[in-house]
Amino acid sequence: MGCRVVVLISGSGSNLQALIDSCQNGESPASICAVISNRADAYGLTRAKNAGIPTAVLDHKQYAGREAFDDALMQVIDSHQPDLVVLAGFMRILTAGFVRHYQGRLLNIHPSLLPRHKGLHTHQRALDEGDPEHGCSVHFVSEELDGGPVVVQAVLRVAADDTAQSLAERVHHLEHQIYPLAVRWFAEGRLRLTTDGAMLDERRLANCGEQIRPA
Template structure:
């Protein structure tokens, strides 16, 4: 069963593009049915139009408060018969009302290995702490920021002389790979939210590991 998915963006839509590309594969049970932005000038809207996807801008500045914007957002999603939401650089804190309404049906990607480095400036903070691995996380959205149950993670090494920019470039490559995988998992029922935890329909190989620095020459 193909699930109708909406991607919410505020900017250029880097992760949006990777989701759109993945959804074009015949075996992904997802259709990107709508790209929606709170900014009418978001670059990603044009990218979505070029891909033949329906787009919509709902300017949050036109609403008196957060919940009234979220109710307009909810109405638009229901009008397009959306089953799941992917947040992809959507720079709005959603109201508890909206998050609860879409509980278990809304996911986000964050550029750190949660629960480490919630919020912003994740790459800078990782470098300041001297960690040797960093990465990204896809999680279900809950009212608390970047605190939702984890669906999938990808890890990259932190190498000597890394800068915020070089580390971010390494992480974004994994974001573009991980987000479509996580979308597949929730659309085909592999991962679902149950009693505040992610439940997986089957196990996986537990033998993989990443050593940083690598012991292999």
């Protein structure tokens, strides 16, 4: 059945929709076998159901702590036997045990050109620091927050009249391009994580990964 993917979400799921479209229109050999959310009201669950994808909800508030929640989450994920786990707006800081369990098959997308601007409020911080360029990064997840080897980045020029909101909208559009691309690379067997870092077509990627500069 190709590469089985589980997607974790917490919100509207626009990146999930981009992944669904990529899988269903034949662009990618990946197959999304489940979508899991920690919020029952996440609109991404509706997107998944509309696409005929099984869903599950695990409310983190119902668990004694982070470790208990992550243990339960791992059980649900593993019941689907995924080859890849994709974080698509999953607003939880994952425990080290969770990250280690999925090492080499756990991807995240972050709205900055990592390693710049880890954490929150990336667009305003890019403006405040006068960055000439901004964008988004897909990376393998490590135990360091927003760390892990970068796979691919989409880069845009910051315009003189950009605001945090306009930057967010422009970057979001780029996320929908590079996340399905990275998942496709993994599903095709071209992308993998080694002790030397991220490898694409047996070539070690630079610290910034592949860089794409849309016209």
